[in-house]
Amino acid sequence: MSDHENSQPLMDLYPFLHQKKEKPLQEKLALLDSIKQKSSQSIAVKEAFYENNSEALLAMAQGVADVYQSNGRMLAMGNGGSSCDAAHFCVEFQHPVTAGRPALPAINLLSDMAVTSAVANDVGFKHIYVRQLCAHGQQGDGLMGFSTSGNSDNLIAAYGKAKELGITTFGFAGGDGGEMKSSGLVDHCLVVDSDSIHRVQEVHVSCYHILWDLTHTLLADTRGKVTKK
């Protein structure tokens, strides 16, 4: 049997071996269909989440408002995409984009890479948030964490330290909530019931946008009385 006899079937089965784009139109249709399915799923996950968690989100907003009411600060943490959410969360509170809402203190615990790399290098990545809480955290503050699995070691360690320091704890997780949910260390823990990291993160983004709105509305009666430390 010659190589040539089987060359075409192998080219058909493994197009990448021959750098061949077989059917670009078919690929385009498949990708467009994938967009439609993913966007529908994203909407469905959001709808299901808010159907089941609106009251809990409102309770979380009251918790955040209480932190600011008593002149506390919010501290935020996460890893990877969730660290972007932590940073974004802090931007919303520090940099209000509408009139009449004060800038409120919210610190992204991953913003100081020198400290992060020092702790990670010397002690371990598990401790990067704990060490910063030791330095910055005070009773009356709030700690917000984001994790799609709910099982990030450095978040769980930080939550443990936060409870020791009298810091109110908040968190957004995914899946079944992992240790964030089961440990009891997070006073307000909202879980997006999805195994898709992307769908979970999409809900988290909408959540802290809404959370920011709710917090300011709850603080409205005392606006002007909230002062920085």
Add this chain to the structure above:
Amino acid sequence: MKFVDEFRDKDKAKSLIKSIKAIAKNIAPRQTKPLQIMEFCGGHTHTIFRYGIEQMLPDNIEMVHGPGCPVCVLPMGRVDDCVALAERPEVIFTTFGDAMRVPGSKKSLLQAKADGADIRMTYSPMDALNLARKNPDKEVIFFGLGFETTMPSSAFTVLEAEREGITNFSLFCNHITTVPTIKAVLDSPDMKLDGFLAPGHVAMVIGERPFDFIAEDYDKPLVITGFEPLDILQSLWMVLKQIDENRSEVENQYTRIVQPNGNTPALAALTKVFEVREFFEWRGLGSIDHSGVRMKAEYAAFDAEKKFSVANIKIADPKSCQCGEVVKGVIKPWDCKIFGTKCTPETPMGALMVSSEGACAAYYNNGYDKKKSA
């Protein structure tokens, strides 16, 4: 038994282990980390576990168990599709036995059967075609599962159905290919594997040449391997010999079965009936481009996806499980964030936990459920 007993000979095994240890000792001074050799195929993993091969290897050699079990990598959504098809009152749903237990998001086929769906275990798609002949008032669907190994039998069955004019038979095609998946592993930036034992029965169909790119473009030795313990040991020795001699080649240890050019009639049949999908989801690994096949439009009459309006496959969303990192050799199973918590043998999120021979299931069942430092 011919071709079995000779390849389980204890004395020959001891001799091969001795040779492996000698060559590993030779390589050791040049290593900065343990050598990580992947066996891609679930059949190889089964042999390695059954005969305790991993425990016989020297400390500077590690086996990385690949995702090569087509049952284990079946995504939850496709199992849900199977259950939905099987629960149709007009359908007899047929499948290989090992697919019955794979969990979907709500239930497995076994649970659906317990709930009253007409689901029957078959040993080949031809059994399903026979059922279609005997039950003309029913729609018989065969769950087409497996790598390149089982694709030809599915293809031949469809061609036979067409030849006989049977209209109540269809294939629910979930066949996947190994070669693009090995490439996906190799393309990962932090991939740590040093060599491969390639699936012997896949090579029986496709031959040796499709694996050439692994040696030529990625500089990794690959040995096409049989499924008995001496096959595994000899192939390991061959991979180590290549590493020791600084070679990267495709070698064929399984010459009693695998011909260099593969099986021509099998290749012709499968490429007549099937075409490559743009992407396909592998449980725990995400979507891998061109790693699945579907039936060509001209065989729509035998395509369960068309006949029963099954939703199109979408690009998989990344999930919490870290099967990809495990198969690349970057982390151990217990390092995965959901190992032993959300992902257990009872609730497997990733392929490596679905089967008892998957790396994660094996470690979990052996008590490695606490995180250990590297």
